Amino acid sequence: MYTVYAHLAYLSLSVAATAWVARTLSRNGRVFLADTFGHNEALADAVNNLLVVGFYLINVGYVALALKYGPRPNDMAESIEAMSTKVGLVLLVLGAMHFFNLYVFARMRRKALLRNQKPPVMPEQFVTPVGALAAE
Incomplete structure (x- = not known):
């Protein structure tokens, strides 16, 4: 009976944390994506929704697969230990996905900023280096 309660607690905590x-x-x-996509709100919202769907699919899929693995608890202490291990792994996966997304979007934003940067202008005058004057 401990297994059923541990599974229910694991599913509840993991799905709640994912949501x-x-x-x-x-x-x-959303604000970050809007800036990345040149303040194109419609594109930012569309990408944001696609990311959320992918996020749910990957994490809920992982939660469902991880339910099967691990020892069967025989008492309350083993139930808590098994559940904490599984929920901890889910939280680590969520954190890893979060940092991966930040990395990808930071790169996208950097490229967008470089693409929108004005080209450099030619200088109006040149300064002669001090060492060059002494050589003459």
Whole structure:
């Protein structure tokens, strides 16, 4: 019976954590995406929604697969240990995905900023280096 309760607690905590992280990233990442895509709000919202769907698919899929693995608990202490291990792994996966997304979008933003940067202008005058004057 401990196994059923441990599985239910694991599923509840993992899906709740996934939903909370997805909502937080979606809400706060929208501004970042809008800036990355040149303030094209429609494109930023579309990419944000696609990221949330992918985020849910990967994390809920991982949660479902990880449910099967690990020892079967025989008492309450083993149930808590098994559940904490599985929830901890889910949180690590969520954190890794978050940092990977930040890395990818930081690179995209850097490229967008470079693409929108004005070309350099020619200088109006030149300064002669001090060493060059002494050589003459």
